[in-house]
Amino acid sequence: MLFEIETPAVLVDLDIAEANIDRFQAYCRLHDLNCRPHIKTHKLPVLAQRQIAAGAVGITCQKVSEAEAMIADGGIDDVLLTYNVIGAGKLSRLRALAERVTLAVVADNSQVVAGLSEAFAAGGRPLSVLVECDTGAHRCGVASPAAARDLAVTISRAPGLVFKGLMTYPPVGAAAAVQAFMTEAKALCEQAGLTVSVISSGGAPDMWNAHQAPIVTEYRSGTYIYNDRSLVSRGVCQWSDCALTVLATVVSVPEAGRAIIDAGTKVLTSDLLGLQGYGHVLGRPDLMIDQLSEEHGRITAKGATGLAVGQQIRIVPNHACVVSNMVDAVYALRGDKVEGAVLVAARGKVQ
């Protein structure tokens, strides 16, 4: 079939996305976990609203500007910002955000806590703050349960702030480490007289193992709504569960074993996530997207590619989240039927 859409284009099959939402929500319900989707994968208010309708307790964003874009249409009243917010401009916008939704942020150091406190001490709703903990990913996060307790105490004493709990973004396969760190940190916080009402963990690759750290009360997953080649390669889902694809056109077939498509890094990005090649051509596991430049993708095969100039192909990208960020709009489909273009409201919101 030929889609009557100019290429390259990002397609989102809503039937698949909705099934993915419902499946993970059912898993969370079964294990008494709150589901708090990370909107970075879709950046679409309409899909966040669908996640809330299915039972999500709220959304996760990384940046103030993302949250602003996501709540503009209404229907979302609970946001967790899993980022150290720094600087007068962002703090001012954070304060405005806190007047509109139930808001929590994270912090992993006392300078960030001091900035948050200064911004929220003047009045208005107090801000809920979770302590970000490093359970092995070595990105942000306090390094030990004792350090988590210390920062929790600092937060609890800071004017304008309320200590709400603990948060982590663990590496894959770290359920035991999360359970151990959080159990100890929670006990230390309670010994200090604090209440730990939320323990938030996340990560799509391990989402079906979230119950293996039963101390966790809330799980943040982003990619589960679309899935992608990286999750298929990890055995987390099947190709038929991949809601986001890139529609591309073959523009050149210089030799039998090489074809060039009109999708390069400007749509597929350079993200490899440990994989070889830049995506999976649906229905053609024999093809390799072996090289990208900005506007060209090169497809090779051991024999002939069998591709012809003008032919359309659909690609499951390595990483769905970053592809959503490359385009102003995605095309919503149900199966073969195009429902229309949807603006990616939170695209490019880096601040």
Next chain:
Amino acid sequence: MLFEIETPAVLVDLDIAEANIDRFQAYCRLHDLNCRPHIKTHKLPVLAQRQIAAGAVGITCQKVSEAEAMIADGGIDDVLLTYNVIGAGKLSRLRALAERVTLAVVADNSQVVAGLSEAFAAGGRPLSVLVECDTGAHRCGVASPAAARDLAVTISRAPGLVFKGLMTYPPVGAAAAVQAFMTEAKALCEQAGLTVSVISSGGAPDMWNAHQAPIVTEYRSGTYIYNDRSLVSRGVCQWSDCALTVLATVVSVPEAGRAIIDAGTKVLTSDLLGLQGYGHVLGRPDLMIDQLSEEHGRITAKGATGLAVGQQIRIVPNHACVVSNMVDAVYALRGDKVEGAVLVAARGKVQ
């Protein structure tokens, strides 16, 4: 110094960019080469106009939508689209574009030529077409001088089209291959009664060697206006010639040897271009940006990073062109003085 700009932000030093424009224009003038800058690097009409004012004969774009965005403000009346244009929607827009500017496109196969001819045969200005030749990069392009001649003949006989010349995007270090291919292709075209009025080559890494293929009449370079870490690593320029930098803030220093900044792949991208790490921290060659996620960058050092929470750093990215595509606006500077935000008019124009 501290820039009063929310981070992450893309900064463009206009003094450096203008010096880069003038330096390469002077080189082209010295070697009697037409300079046709690729706008993919900046995507800003105001800088394309500056390139034209310095002596460029026109601009290079890859996509119809880029060209539309670049000419909207006026001041640019000559566009080469170095891409196989396919599909009714794009061809219709291409026809409209040809009424507004002096336009040429490339083709490397007869299906593309047939589509162009069908769109332009109906009347209006005829379209100039160059044959794209593969001189070793193995992306698009006809494989041999004889194939170039054959396609040139096809173009010359196609209603609505005018054969204009030959174009190539060679691999680095291929001046001799370009000279040999183009000399033979030009002779074959002339034997067939055709005039080859343009031979267009390009590529920033080899821009100072463009004169080594003297048959080339026109050179397309994009990155020379900003430069980047990849070009510094190749010895093409110095750090002080890099006009585009990413301003980032340190948001966490979990241990002495590790700091986290608020710039990840959503600004710096995952492009490695064969390098290790994701950018160069200006003034701190001892620091390594060793890992990016979407909104976080991890900086490590052999000893302590010496970075503090809240501190700003400036990063020369591996690849300037793809960074321009990640943000709605860049900040124009002259030295330490911020002149203001400039919308990236041709950002995200993938079609």
